[in-house]
Amino acid sequence: MVLSELAFTADDLAMTRFAVSPMFEVVTSFRLLATGTAHPVHGRWLGQVRPRVAAARLDSGWLAELVPPQGYLPDFLTPPPGERAPTIQTELAALRATPAEEVRADLDVLGDLSGRGRALRRDPAGHLGRIADEIEAYWRLAVAPYWARIRTVLDADVFHRARQVAEHGAAHLFNDLHATLSWDDNTLRMVRRHCAMPRESTGRGLLLIPSVFAGQILTWSRPPLPPELIYPARGTGPLWDHRPVSRGDAIAAVLGRSRAALLTELEAPASTTELARRTGISAAAVSQHLTTMRDAGMVSAHRAGRSVLYARTLVAESLLADTPN
Template sequence: MLSELAFTADDLALTRFAVSQMWEVVTSFRLLASGSAHPVHRPWLDQVRPRVAAAGLDSGWLADLVPSSNYLPDFLTPPPGEPAPALAAELAAIRATPADQVRADLGTLDGKSRGGARRRALHTDPGTQLTRVTEEIEAYWEVALAPYWAKIHALLDAELFRRSRQVAEHGSGHLFNDLHSTLRWDDNTLHLVRRRCGISRASTGPGLLLVPSVFAVHVFTWSRPPAPPQLAYPVRGIGTLWETGRVRRADAIAAVIGRSRTTLLIELAAPASTTDLARRTGISAAGVSQHLTALRDAGMVSAHRAGRSVLYARTAMAESLLTTS
């Protein structure tokens, strides 16, 4: 199957990139729901699957609205209005979705997979039920993505820098040809090859919104005029995302912030609770808690609730400190 998106000079001028936390929500949940042991994301899957199940998030709204294959409801991924909107802004856009759009998306979804009581309730009363949907998305984000966001965001930022440089050095045509094997630029037209989608310039608004995604396994399309079409595509470099390299300057860092705090930062290569950190480091739980509070106050650690426990994660500042050679 071949879909085509023709471009005028104005369409090229309106083409832009954006980072979307909601695209990471739906693509990561789809990966979880698939039950696969993804060769690259397996460390994340092994850590997150039990937490998502313990929180009951594997059988809630997202399970009903994000099937393991085929169509994703458009209202879950509203076009980002800025380069990197906060999750709260994207959730507000979801809650503001017109009722007829929600029902149209549900109609398409029900034609692809069997719906249940939640979908029927959403169809009957979108205004009320969308609030419940976004509340669950927030809970999922806190458990599954927020503790890892520093790593994810760094990779997405690197992708945006790489692509902007590519456009500056080689032009938009080279960019489109290099995004993904199913995309091809020819004669002012972007061709989507081997993709079962009906996207065309006649069914979209002007321009194009390109959304790199860490968890996307292929190109996803979104089109609803008058908004620009969206292409969410797999980001480059995910092979290094979950790697835990050796910290070369541990002694130098310890001389500044202390041995115990450096040890805790190194152990937080993957998010962990106070109990986990105490068991792995031999530091008392009270000592771990005290050090984490200091590191959090310094902006080097973030805290995220996961059921009855709290997961601590390194921030971008700490990642940079530990991984810069």
């Protein structure tokens, strides 16, 4: 274990901010998926996603090469968010533009490269586009259909942390982030398994990024950019729990019973064929209803091989949420 101390000046505290990063959800979820084991929180997600990822052969490609089961994650896979909530496309564009020397430096730290890794080291510019394309395919299958739920947890965490700062100050925030973190004498102390992260080798400030798939604290550092601290988001426990819809009749009165039934069934992403089988509505009618609800911003569509997965958006999740009287 290594005790890392990150000192803060008043300017560092003033430059501390939060962000949500789709790419960190990609790499942490893939690492979880690649373990091949059960998980007390993410079991339902794993059961739904593993067959899709295997069918698309994404479990043995670039991500499998670059995301080891534990230890170092190449920094170029997770470009620093330049805004509070960048899109996956924004982060993939930054990945594609990574300078060759940064890719090679990260691969040197990763070590033990196979054929793909050695090819990437020889010609980063020639392979970064392929890596980004594979990550985009993985995103469509494994993360995008669930993004509304995930994003709700991440945003709620950021709101909670911001309120902590407003009510109790930065010291309370840092002491509450994770059991391996503590704040004392203008210094953030981190018990880490691998490497230290002293202020002398980082940029100014700090970027805090919650993650639903991260099981422990992760860090990112590439001066002169601010260091990043990725921490497990609070509220992840019930992320995949079944959520009964208590206002089904009221929603059906507004949307119609068929569309209300489809939204209810979309607790987990599903294809038109699956929805037709489960609801008894014809596939043609299901397709028509889904198109209408997609145009209204209530469902999103994500291609998964030859089929398309539909998922509820934040708009639909809010509509179906059981609000207290």
